[in-house]
Structure formats: C-alpha cells, structure tokens
Amino acid sequence: MSSIQGNTIDFDSARLKLSQANSAAAPPKRAVSRPVPVAAVLQRLTQLLQTTLELDRLLDIFHQELARCLAVDGMEYRNDGRRFHLRYGQSATHRCSYRITHAGEYLGDLQFSRQKRFGEVQLASLETLIGSLLYPLRNALMYHEAVSSALSDTLTNTGNRLALSQALDREVQLSIRHRTPLSLLVVDIDHFKQINDRFGHAYGDEALKAMASCTHDCLRAVDSLFRLGGEEFVVLLNNTDLASARIVAERIRRAIEAMQFEIDGQPICMTVSLGAVMRQPEETSRDLIDRCDKLMYLAKQSGRNRVMV
Template structure:
C-alpha cells in the first residue's frame, strides 16, 4: 500500500516555526553519519543562492535532502505554467505539500522514499521547505521575466527579439551542418477591417486563433514568432523548398477553413504567406527580407495565397 500524505504550507502564516525546529531534530543519513538540521539548513542557504534556474534549485534541494533523510524522489508541479520536474525514482511512501506565499501559489512538491515518514520526518521536511521558499519564488520570478522578455504577451509565441536570436542560431547551424533552412512570413489579410468592424478585443482573439491554427500545422521542432501587428514568422529547420511550400499551403488552407466567431457572427480569415529557403550566400537579414517581400507579393497577387521564389 502506498502512503500518500498531503499538506498545505502557507509560508506567511505558518512560517514553519523555524526557530522551534532548528535545534530539535537530527536525522540519520544514508551513510550512517549524523548531521544537525542547522548544518543542513546552512548548506542549503549557501547552495540555493548560487542559481536562479528552477531545475537547478530543485536539484540542489533534493541532493541535500536525499543525503540527510534518505529520500528517493522529489516531484514538483506548477499547474498553469506547464512545469513538472521529477528527480529520482518514486518509492512506496510519499508525502506532498502545496506551497503558497503572499497569496501566490508556488506549486506542489512531493517526496517519496522506501521507509515510512513519521512525525519527526514530516516536521523536518516542513522546516527545510522554509529554506526552499525564497530560492523557489525567485527562480519562478526569473523564469517568468525571461519568458516575458522573449514572448509576445498576447499570443504566447516568440517576439521579435526571440526571432532574431533563433534565426541567427538556425542560420549558423545551416551553414555548419550544410542543411537546408526555410522561412515563412505570414500576414493576416484585411486585419484592420476586423479591428475596425468588430473591435480590438475581437482582433486579439483572431490573432490567438490564427496562432493556434499555425501551431497545429507544424512539427514540434518548428518555431513561430510574432513580428508585430498581424505579421508572423515561422522557422522550418532542416526543411527544403518543396516541403516548406507544402507546410505553407497547409497553413494557408487551415486558416481559410478555420471557424472563427465573435458574438455568434462568423468571420472569414485568410492569410498571405511568403516562402523562402536560404541560399548559400544569404545571412539572417537577407533571407528574412526576401521572405518578407514574397509575402507582399502574395498580397499583391490577390491575398489568401502563397508566394515562393
């Protein structure tokens, strides 16, 4: 039978009674040498301050607790941010904690090991979680800041900065590996009319619907970026011209067939797409500019079409 014990820790109201616990608990580690709880807390304080990377924070925390308490696995989840990390192999006996601070949910953490957790072990875990609080919160804030710096706040895809970096990386890889690289530049047709007639809120929903449609047409390794307004760029690594054209046509057709509605009114949405495969003498700017010009060529050709060169 698996023992699963769950608790909620509010770091603000409980504060984990650190001063009461620090001198009262000693746990036998796996290598049969005793460590004081205070010594483990001191080590955690030093090590967890060395990084803002969430994965590394959790790894360092687990390593100390594994040596101190014989833990076999740590599993962390934060729903809504698509965060899930497991370190080690799950064991029979488990206990979990939901962590909150300043009204914010910091995630759920679960520990497991072969031996049953007694009250002393649980008290120790709760004390040591106090050392995780601020490093975990800071790592989450850092992760969010990094995400916002590189992602469009409306659609969630990469922004212009992220696109520039990704394109630079992909061009270098293409040159080094002598592989093909293709780009798509996509612009929603008559988008201003959607904003003018139905409002900007509807326009925002249309942008998100188009992004979802584009993503559904791509491989997991392909990237989508918002250049600004209603214009998007798709990077297709290791993709030749013929395959890129097929992807562009698939996207164009999917957008045209998309059922988009606002207040019960169906709105037709189409897109014009430029398709370019990097030439041997082209760098980042050259291939992007050529693809952008092809998109405008598709516009001039009647919209709702692709242009390839």
C-alpha cells in the same frame, strides 16, 4: 506496495520550522549518529539556493541536496497555472507530496519519492528543508514572469520581436553545431486592413488573437510562434527540412481558412499568405527572415491564400 502522503506547506509555518531548526543548530557533543544533520544541510542549502533565479536550476540544486542527505530518489514539481512540470532523478515506490503556498499565493506542488518509506524523522527534516526553498521559489517564479512579459506580445500571447531575435540566433547556432535543418515560416493575414477599416481596431485585435491561436494549434510543442509586427507572424521550426516546413505551412493555411471567426454574429472569412524557407549554409538570422518575408509577399502578389517556397 507504494505509499503516498500529502501535505500543504504555508510560508508562515515553514518559516517557523526554519527558525526552530536554526535555534537548535548545535548538535550534542556525545557520539550519537544522527540520521540527518538538518542544521548543517539547511545552512548549505540556503546558500546554494541564493545562487540562481532560474527555476530549473533552483529545483535541481534542491533535489541534489535532498538526494544527498535524505536519500530522495525522485522529485517532481508542477505548477499548472504557469505550465511547469519538471522532474528530477528517478521516481521510486514511496512518495510524499506538498502543496506550496505563501500568503494565500499558490507556488506549486512538490512530490518526493524514494525506495525506503518516509519515516516521521525524514518527513520532519524534509518539511524543514522545504522552508528554505520558499523564498527562492517565489523569487524564481517572479523572475520568470518578468522575463516572459518582456519577451511576449501581450495581445496575442506569442513571442515578440526580441524573443524572436534571441530564439532565432540560438537555433541558428544549434543548427550549425548539430548539422540539423532549420526552417522558418512568415505568415501574414490577407486583407487585414479591410477588417480594421470596416469593424474597427478592437475587432482587428480579436482577429489577430484568433489567427495566433489557430496557428499555435497547428504546431508541435517544440515549435515557436512570434509576432513580427502588425498582422505578420513568424514560425520557427527547428530540426525541420523544407518539405516538412511546407506541410506545416499548408496545415496552417487550411486551418485558418476553415476557422469560424465572427464579428457581431457575422462570419468573417480569413486567409493567410505564407513564405517557407530552410536555412542555407552561411545564412544569417537576418538573411533568413528577409528571404522568407520576400516569399510571403510573392504569395500575396500571386493571389493570396497560398504558400510559397
């Protein structure tokens, strides 16, 4: 039968546990085996957690140390507000969970599991060690937010040109290394200037956001959407051949054509033209985008609201 225990850890109380553990760092000299050498683990863990700002790596380090000193089998971290759900190790029968906060700021939920039931000594040690995680966890979340802001288009909540450049270079290398297909779509809103001229740029921005949201809903979780500029977007489809890319492109085209978009209660018909390509041998990232862009413009010249491959 499994057991689940839940607690909330606030930074101030955790810091108090941390200072108490440090003040009691010297173990007694008599030969008594201690279940968990908390002070020694705490010192090592504090140093290790200062070595990275990458959230996944940070939590992996924390789990490895807990597995070593407290026989923790599995650890799960959730932060729904930031869309993080990370798992480490293997989930076991007995579990305990903690809601992590700092000065009223929610940092996430941690759940730990192991084969043996958590006793009072193990829970006290675990809570002390969580105290060493709070500062690094907060810093890692701040770092992730800063990086995400630098790589995102604030209007449409898609990746920006810099994010596209980095992602495309990475996916090209992975495609070469693993010999897997890589496809790309360029999507452009038809007659977008007319929306701006007729209703103003504020409504044009709303049209961009609606189009980006609709496109995103047509994609797999592993696909990526970027704003190349203006009303032009790029979809990156890893491990996808041209036939499959065309299916995705048609799905996007139909979804946007059927989208219910209104301005001041007036329905606005919105369509897109798309180019679809699959990377050819020796083709660079820039070559791939240029070839796809030309196909998108060919779709516009051929009557718009269509896909060209």
